[in-house]
Amino acid sequence: MKHLTIATGALLASVAFTTLAQAQTTLSMWYHGAGNEGEATVLNQIITDFNASQGDWKVELQSFPQAAYNDSVVAGALAGNLPDILDVDGPVMPNWAWAGYMQPLQIDETKIANFLPGPRGMWDGKLYSIGLWDAAVSIVTRQSTLDELKLRTPTLDAPWTLEEFNGALEAAKASGKFEYAFDPGMAWTGEWYPYAFSPLLQSFGGDIVDRSTYKTAEGALNGDAAMAFGAWWQGLFTNGYAQATQDPADRDNGFAAGKYAFSWNGNWAALGALTAFDDTVFLPAPDFGAGAKIGAASWQFGVSAKSQHPNGASAFIEFALQDKYLADFANTTGLIPATASAAAMTDNYKEGGPLAVYYDMTNANALVRPVTPGYVVQAKVFEKALADIANGADVAATLDAATDEINADIEKNGGYGH
Amino acid sequence: MAISADNHGLRLVVRYAVLTLIAIIFIFPLVFMVMSSLKPDQQLLADTASLRAFLPVGDISLDNYWAAFKRAPVALFVMNSIIVTGVTVALSLFFCSTAAFAFVFINWRGRDVILSIILATLIVPFETIAIPLLLISSKLPWIGLDGVTFGWLNSYRVQIIPFIVDGLTIFLFVQFFKDLPSELIEAARVEGASWFQIYRRIVMPLSGPVLATAAILKFLVMYNQYLWPLMVVQEEGYRPVMVGLQYFFQLNRAWGEIMAYLSMITVPVLAFYLYLQKAFIASIASTGVKG
Incomplete structure (x- = not known):
C-alpha cells in the first residue's frame, strides 16, 4: 500500500511538472558571451531561477562569441530570425531600435530609478534596453611611480589638469624607467577607440557629433576644441610618450611587465593590475578643460521587434534586474553593478573594496557615447581619424575629412530620425 | 671522374641545405603554434622575444588544451x-x-x-x-x-x-x-x-x-x-x-x-x-x- 501511495504521488508530481512545462511559452534569447564561462554561469542561473519562478515563460539561451555577435544579429534581422530577447551594446542600441530590430521595453521604470545612467538605454524618449552593469576607464599606475616622480595623486574632486597630465608623462619619460610613459591601448581597435578616447575629446570640449541636433559633426569634431585635442593626441606619439602601433601582448601585459608608467584601461582589467603590484592605484580621468569624462554604457538586455511575447521578454529582463544578480555579475566579471545597493553586496565594489573607486568614477564622470543610430558609422570614422592622426596625418585635414564623412552619412540616412 | 663525383655531392649537399632551410622557415609558424599551446600565457609572451618560442622549454603542460575544451x-x-x-x-x-x-x-x-x-x-x-x-x-x-x-x-x-x-x-x-x-x-x-x-x-x-x-x-x-x-x-x-x-x-x-x-x-x-x-x-x- 505504501509503495502504491509513493508511486501515485510520483505520477501526479510528474504529470503536474509536465503540465507546467507544457504551459510555459518558450522565449528565445541571444547573448554575446559565448566562451566566457563566468558570465555564462551567472546568466544561466538567472534563467534557471526565472523559469522556475513562474509558469508562463521559459527562456532558452543561445550564446554567441562577442566578436561575431553584432553581425549575427544583423544577419538574423535580415532573415527575419531574431529571438525574443537579445543583448545589445549600449551605443549600438539606437541603431537597432531605429532599424526596427528592437521594441521598447515593457518594464516598470520606477524599478530602474536607482540605476546608474549608463546602463539605461534610452532612445527617442523610450527605454529600449537596460544593463545590469557598466564599465569605466581609469589611469592605472603605481603609488610608488607617483611618489618617485613626485606627482600629486589626483582625485575625483581634483583630477589632473592638462598641464599636470602632460607633466606626469614628461616626468615618466625623463625618468628613463619605462619604455613608454603612457599606454592608451592602441592595440585594442574597434569600439575601444570611441569608448576610451572620445571622452578625452569631450574633456577638451569637442565631441564626435553635435549632440544638440545630432544632425552634424560640424564644430564638434572639427572645432577649436577638437583641433586642440587632435594636436595633443598627436603629441602623445610624436613626443614619444606612447606608441602608435602596439603589440596586443604588450596591451595585455605591458603594465605588469613595467613597460608603461600609466595605462588607460578598463575596470575589467583592474583585478589583473591589482595582482601585478601591491601598490596599484586607479586614478580618475584628467580634466582637460571641459570636465573629466569617461565612457559609459556596456551590454544591455532588450526585446526584439519580432518578438510575439514582449511582455514575457520584458518580465524576464525585469526579473534579471534584482540586486543579487547585479552583484553576481560584478563578482564574476569585475564589471560595475548598476546600482549602489548591488555594489554594496559585492566584494570589489562595496565601500572600501579594491574597485569601489570605479563606481564613484562612473557616477561622477560617465558620459554615454552619442545616442544616435548614426553612431555605428561615426564610431568607425572616429577610430580611423584617431589612428591616422596617431600615425602622423595632418590634424586639421583629418578631422575635417572625418566631419564631412559623418555629415554625409547623416544626410544619406535622412538625419537618422532626429 | 672523381672531381665530377665531388661536384655532384657538393651540389646535393647545397641543394638539401637550401631545401632544409626553406622547410624550416615554412614549418616555424606551426612549431611556434604548437610550442606556445603548451606554455602558460606569461611564459608564452615572454618567450616571443627569443628562440625559446620555438622550443618546448619552461613550464610545459597540456593545461591550455583542457582550458580550451572547457571554454x-x-x-x-x-x-x-x-x-x-x-x-x-x-x-x-x-x-x-x-x-x-x-x-x-x-x-x-x-x-x-x-x-x-x-x-x-x-x-x-x-x-x-x-x-x-x-x-x-x-x-x-x-x-x-x-x-x-x-x-x-x-x-x-x-x-x-x-x-x-x-x-x-x-x-x-x-x-x-x-x-x-x-x-x-x-x-x-x-x-x-x-x-x-x-x-x-x-x-x-x-x-x-x-x-x-x-x-x-x-x-x-x-x-x-x-x-x-x-x-x-x-x-x-x-x-x-x-x-x-x-x-x-x-x-x-x-x-x-x-x-x-x-x-x-x-x-x-x-x-x-x-x-x-x-x-x-x-x-x-x-x-x-x-x-
Whole structure:
C-alpha cells in the first residue's frame, strides 16, 4: 500500500511538472558571451531561477562569441530570425531600435530609478534596453611611480589638469624607467577607440557629433576644441610618450611587465593590475578643460521587434534586474553593478573594496557615447581619424575629412530620425 | 671522374641545405603554434622575444588544451566542420566533374555560352551575393522528418548546398579533361559504352591528380568558412571551427588557449593535405594550378 501511495504521488508530481512545462511559452534569447564561462554561469542561473519562478515563460539561451555577435544579429534581422530577447551594446542600441530590430521595453521604470545612467538605454524618449552593469576607464599606475616622480595623486574632486597630465608623462619619460610613459591601448581597435578616447575629446570640449541636433559633426569634431585635442593626441606619439602601433601582448601585459608608467584601461582589467603590484592605484580621468569624462554604457538586455511575447521578454529582463544578480555579475566579471545597493553586496565594489573607486568614477564622470543610430558609422570614422592622426596625418585635414564623412552619412540616412 | 663525383655531392649537399632551410622557415609558424599551446600565457609572451618560442622549454603542460575544451565545445566544432567540409567536397567532386565531363565530351547547343557564364562567376566575390543568398536560404522549403518546413537556417544543409558547385572546380576539371586523349573516349563510344560508363570507368580513373587538387582547394575553402556560417547559423550545435575560434577572443585574451585551439583545428587540414599530397603535387606539375 505504501509503495502504491509513493508511486501515485510520483505520477501526479510528474504529470503536474509536465503540465507546467507544457504551459510555459518558450522565449528565445541571444547573448554575446559565448566562451566566457563566468558570465555564462551567472546568466544561466538567472534563467534557471526565472523559469522556475513562474509558469508562463521559459527562456532558452543561445550564446554567441562577442566578436561575431553584432553581425549575427544583423544577419538574423535580415532573415527575419531574431529571438525574443537579445543583448545589445549600449551605443549600438539606437541603431537597432531605429532599424526596427528592437521594441521598447515593457518594464516598470520606477524599478530602474536607482540605476546608474549608463546602463539605461534610452532612445527617442523610450527605454529600449537596460544593463545590469557598466564599465569605466581609469589611469592605472603605481603609488610608488607617483611618489618617485613626485606627482600629486589626483582625485575625483581634483583630477589632473592638462598641464599636470602632460607633466606626469614628461616626468615618466625623463625618468628613463619605462619604455613608454603612457599606454592608451592602441592595440585594442574597434569600439575601444570611441569608448576610451572620445571622452578625452569631450574633456577638451569637442565631441564626435553635435549632440544638440545630432544632425552634424560640424564644430564638434572639427572645432577649436577638437583641433586642440587632435594636436595633443598627436603629441602623445610624436613626443614619444606612447606608441602608435602596439603589440596586443604588450596591451595585455605591458603594465605588469613595467613597460608603461600609466595605462588607460578598463575596470575589467583592474583585478589583473591589482595582482601585478601591491601598490596599484586607479586614478580618475584628467580634466582637460571641459570636465573629466569617461565612457559609459556596456551590454544591455532588450526585446526584439519580432518578438510575439514582449511582455514575457520584458518580465524576464525585469526579473534579471534584482540586486543579487547585479552583484553576481560584478563578482564574476569585475564589471560595475548598476546600482549602489548591488555594489554594496559585492566584494570589489562595496565601500572600501579594491574597485569601489570605479563606481564613484562612473557616477561622477560617465558620459554615454552619442545616442544616435548614426553612431555605428561615426564610431568607425572616429577610430580611423584617431589612428591616422596617431600615425602622423595632418590634424586639421583629418578631422575635417572625418566631419564631412559623418555629415554625409547623416544626410544619406535622412538625419537618422532626429 | 672523381672531381665530377665531388661536384655532384657538393651540389646535393647545397641543394638539401637550401631545401632544409626553406622547410624550416615554412614549418616555424606551426612549431611556434604548437610550442606556445603548451606554455602558460606569461611564459608564452615572454618567450616571443627569443628562440625559446620555438622550443618546448619552461613550464610545459597540456593545461591550455583542457582550458580550451572547457571554454568551448571544441570537438563539436571540429566535427561540424568535418561533416560540412567532407560532404561538400565529396558532392562537389561528383557534380563538378560530371558538369565538366558534359562540357568537354558531349556536344550540345549552348555549351560554350553556359561554360563562359559559369567561368564568369569566378570574378564575383562571395560577399556580394551573401545577403541575397541569406534571404533565399531563410525561405527555402525542406522536406524532413517534420514534414515540409521553410527556412534552411541552423542546419548543415545551408552550409553545404550553396557551395557544392562552383566555377573554379568545374574549370579545373574542364582543363584536365581537355588534355585526356580523345581516342580513348571515341573508342569507348564505338564499343557502345554509355556516357556515364565512360565517365566512371575511363575518365575518373585517370583523374586522380585533378581530383586531389579540387578536393584540397575545396577542403580549404570550406574548412575556413567564417562569414557564411556566421550569418546562417545561430545555434551552437551547427557552428564550425572558425566561428568557434571567436570564443577565445575575450577582452583578456588567453593566448595559450588560442594556440591550443588552433593546433587542434589544424590537425584535420594537415592530415587531409598529407593524404593527398602526392596527387596534389602531380596535378600542379601537370596543370600549373597553384594551391
